[in-house]
Amino acid sequence: xxxxxxxxxxxxxxxLLDAARDAFRRGGVTVQLADVARAAGVGVSSVHRHFPTxxxxxxxxxxxxxxELMRIAARAAADPDPFAAVALMxxxxxxxxxxxxxxxxxxxxxxxxxxxxxQAKARLDLAIGAVLARAQQAHRVRPEVTAxxxxxxxxxxxxxxxxxxxxxxxxxxxxLSILLDGLRT
Numbered sequence: 001x002x003x004x005x006x007x008x009x010x011x012x013x014x015x016l017l018d019a020a021r022d023a024f025r026r027g028g029v030t031v032q033l034a035d036v037a038r039a040a041g042v043g044v045s046s047v048h049r050h051f052p053t054x055x056x057x058x059x060x061x062x063x064x065x066x067x068e069l070m071r072i073a074a075r076a077a078a079d080p081d082p083f084a085a086v087a088l089m090x091x092x093x094x095x096x097x098x099x100x101x102x103x104x105x106x107x108x109x110x111x112x113x114x115x116x117x118x119q120a121k122a123r124l125d126l127a128i129g130a131v132l133a134r135a136q137q138a139h140r141v142r143p144e145v146t147a148x149x150x151x152x153x154x155x156x157x158x159x160x161x162x163x164x165x166x167x168x169x170x171x172x173x174x175x176l177s178i179l180l181d182g183l184r185t
Contacts, residue, residue, distance in 0.1 A: 013050045015040040020057055024103070033057070055113035062106035066120040068096055073127035082135035087180050089131050090154055094176055097158035098169065104155035125151060141183050153179055 019039035023031040033054055037044045051057035076089030097104050112118045129147035136143050157175045161168040 009050075012040070012042050012046050016042065016047055016050060016057075017061065020061055024058075024061065053113060058103075059106055059112060059114050059117040062103050063117060063120045065096070065103045065106075066124050069093055069124055070127050072096060073124070073131055076131050077127075077134075082131075082138040083140040083184070085131050086135045086141055086150075086183065089128065090150065090176060090180065093151075093154045094157055094172060097154065098161075098172070104158040107155035108152045108159065121148075121151070139185050142185055145183060 016036060020031075020036045023036055023039060033047045033051075034044050036057070037047045040046075047057070051060065072092040073089055076085045076092065079085035079088055097107070106112070106117065107121075112121070125147040127147075128150055132141060132145065132147055132150060135141040136145070154176075157172050157179070160175065161172050165171070
């Protein structure tokens with residue numbers, strides 16, 4: 001009986017995460033937990049049992065998102081041109097942010113609800129930092145810029161967009177171009 005409850009709990013957690021992913025793609029992190037529970041076919045108490053706060057749910061999804069961001073940084077590191085690698089990484093990071101609306105709030109937050117999120121950000125900063133350091137050593141990027149700066153700046157570009165605006169994507173590309181110009185030495 002205990003194993004069955006654990007399997008049910010795992011299924012409920014997976015359904016909640018799927019419903020939250022879908023809700024956040026459509027409406028961002030302002031979605032109500034009751035709506036996520038309803039979409040997952042569970043009660044609100046199930047949401048709170050797995051995710052005691054909205055931030056805990058958002059950060060759980062963000063950590064999955066961070067895994068994709070790590071892959072992006074690894075792909076960018078393979079580019080032989082140090083500045084092109086930074087530009088590629090930032091462009092792909094921004095594209096990934098547009099794919100999961102609201103996750104930039106986690107990327108830019110100064111304080112995390114869960115220690116796992118802080119650890120994931122630190123790993124991401126190391127991966128971004130490796131690409132950044134190569135560009136800085138080649139004197140292609142300003143030396144005072146940090147990986148955390150880049151993570152927050154890309155998150156800020158996504159946060160600045162009103163997704164209802166049909167030109168939001170183009171504005172984000174413009175902001176990224178301005179950012180890249182500002183990074184150059």
